[in-house]
């Protein structure tokens with residue numbers, strides 16, 4: 001094709017990819033990191049951003065150059081060149097994106113496995129969602145609370161349940177989310193997950209599954225204690241789980 | 255006089271039959287309850303059978319009354335059918351657009367106008383949503399009303415705007431493009447159209463029933479939906495009418511495309527818009543029954559206590575999501591593939607080039623159709639479904655980006671060594687679509703990656719993604735299509751200056767509104783909330799301002815369309831000098847499209863190929879005979 005500066009266009013794509021990636025990697029998009037999963041997910045996101053910047057740059061350079069170079073002069077009624085395709089090019093833009101998405105899939109799978117690896121000393125917590133409040137039970141300590149307290153660097157094994165409609169557990173700084181589904185446990189629903197907080201402090205548990213009028217305000221404080229001893233002191237002050245479990249309400253209402 | 259009005263099909267009879275239908279449904283429920291010895295009125299919030307049943311029989315009465323079934327009833331009962339005098343074909347005055355009409359061109363216009371009406375209603379709701387969200391806290395609507403607003407906003411936009419407006423545009427141009435005198439089943443076509451206003455009216459009617467509009471989101475997840483107030487039943491029923499309309503139209507397109515192409519139009523000579531609608535129709539006929547079924551299951555749970563999704567009685571909550579997304583993921587391609595077709599037409603015409611890699615473009619569509627049935631559970635990565643299902647669904651989800659990428663790159667290849675004309679607003683929207691849709695595709699790939707989705711699922715990142723693909727994707731292509739075929743449909747040109755104002759306003763408004771939504775979502779703002787943490791206040795204010803600009807420029811579009819339709823300069827048959835067949839007839843086309851069926855002799859986009867022709871029209875060569883096969887096809891169809 002006459003006089004298309006392919007090398008310079010390629011250079012432009014590379015330059016744009018670099019510039020876009022650098023700009024897009026500066027902000028901490030996902031905010032504070034407070035679990036061992038968070039840096040892994042954020043790194044995965046960074047890789048996705050870099051590969052996406054490349055694709056985006058290819059599109060922008062091709063589009064920008066074409067409009068700049070082949071815009072019809074006023075009054076030019078003639079047609080473009082009758083190109084119907086180019087098999088090598090078509091194979092390239094099938095194969096390269098396939099490779100990119102397979103890389104992303106493989107990497108995602110690795111991160112997922114990593115996030116879900118269980119530790120033997122995990123602290124079990126049963127999280128219950130109901131319109132519009134969260135409650136927490138600690139079977140090992142035999143206590144219940146309406147705040148989630150955990151220990152830094154000790155894995156938490158969360159078991160979710162819902163009494164009425166769907167709710168969803170999200171602590172943005174931990175990057176974990178899972179729905180609480182009515183009917184669990186024991187019904188084949190997989191709503192247990194693990195997370196290992198690695199920063200002490202106070203966070204907020206946000207409900208992210210529409211659950212009715214109070215959905216926007218269905219939140220609970222999350223406290224990550226620096227040490228197990230600190231947690232134990234808090235646990236000693238909590239109420240024991242009443243022997244008779246409250247029966248889940250049969251029907252839901254809004 | 256009154257008697258005559260009630261016998262003839264039309265609005266008076268529609269009103270009468272609507273009342274009769276509703277009354278019958280009401281009496282049926284009350285009568286049966288009386289016989290069974292129950293309380294006459296069941297008004298627990300999910301019940302209300304004396305309203306739900308009339309909400310089915312009333313609309314059916316309306317459809318009968320307006321005249322969708324007259325011919326069939328006469329035929330089915332063995333009465334002599336009235337020989338078709340074509341009085342219900344073509345439009346002579348504006349009043350004809352308000353009647354049952356069997357002309358695909360009239361139906362196309364009816365579709366487009368009706369769906370744009372719902373676009374503006376749904377858009378008005380978006381403005382109310384943004385007004386409420388401009389500041390943290392509760393200002394103009396309480397959380398209950400807010401939940402109703404975004405649910406109805408999305409239901410209107412999806413079920414009675416984006417999906418059907420594509421059916422409307424294709425209704426108009428597709429038969430012309432393939433050289434057919436009409437759709438295969440013109441009466442079914444009319445019925446498909448008239449079910450749409452019914453669906454939209456049911457969605458909107460939910461605002462006037464006890465408990466207010468349905469408010470479980472457009473996804474209507476159980477058990478929130480099974481326990482929700484009466485309005486939810488109107489969602490369940492509205493989806494039935496919209497779905498039936500889609501399926502009937504899709505069947506119509508399939509038969510039309512398969513059996514009614516002009517002689518010489520082989521598969522590889524079909525314009526890509528035809529390929530796109532073929533693919534879409536394959537998705538619609540196979541997927542839509544799933545949403546129809548699952549909404550009936552919710553309705554039955556609500557009214558008949560069937561307990562499909564009531565976990566306390568052995569129901570399975572998550573199965574709702576599987577069935578729902580088995581339709582609703584393909585539905586996102588139902589909302590995109592026709593737009594791909596439009597963009598192919600617009601770009602090749604205004605760049606004066608053959609589509610680059612035409613066959614791969616067609617095959618990519620088919621690839622998307624097949625893959626899109628294998629990805630639904632990517633909406634359920636955090637739902638608590640079987641965890642082994644996640645990774646395979648992630649891989650198929652990411653792979654579907656490949657055929658989509660092929661399409662993007664092929665459009666860019668089409669621009670290579672082209673003669674790009676930017677004076678048409680249609681072309682501007684098509685080119686902008688490439689960019690915005692690429693971004694929507696990129697955020698889609700990110701959402702497909704399980705660990706990232708775990709973090710951003712159900713946040714504003716998803717809202718941003720939805721709107722980049724639905725507004726920056728689907729709606730941009732809809733605008734491209736409307737501007738492109740406006741001269742064909744109305745015979746007049748629109749004002750390009752106003753078109754450019756609309757274009758730039760929409761582009762800037764879309765980016766200003768939906769780009770920052772990605773950021774606040776990643777940082778922690780969940781979706782579907784009327785109130786939010788005050789740290790997100792600044793961006794939400796910016797988003798609302800951009801949204802109001804976006805909303806306001808749509809009025810420029812409305813003004814341009816209405817005024818140009820009436821007063822625009824005459825367009826002539828082929829203002830864009832395009833090659834496909836719809837441009838070779840007058841604007842608007844004659845009542846039966848062609849005096850003689852054209853003969854197709856080459857590909858649809860042979861720009862720049864010396865001496866190449868796509869079709870030979872009647873009168874150009876006297877020896878061309880109207881082909882037997884097509885005539886028979888039409889005869890059998892009516």
Ligand code: HEM
Nearest residue numbers: 377380404408411416471472473717724725781782783801
């Ligand atoms: C004027 C332009 C629009 C604006 C400003 C707008 C704004 C919004 C906002 C703020 C939400 C989120 C509500 C929430 O989660 O609390 C939303 C939801 C949604 N919108 Fe739009 N929208 C616009 C146009 C459209 C169009 C054209 C479509 C589809 C074709 C659409 C489809 C949806 C869908 C599917 C949802 C999800 C609703 C749900 O969560 O159930 N919107 N819109």
Ligand SMILES: [Cu+2]
Nearest residue numbers: 207209211215
């Ligand atoms: Cu909630």
Ligand SMILES: [Cu+2]
Nearest residue numbers: 583586630633
């Ligand atoms: Cu999907």
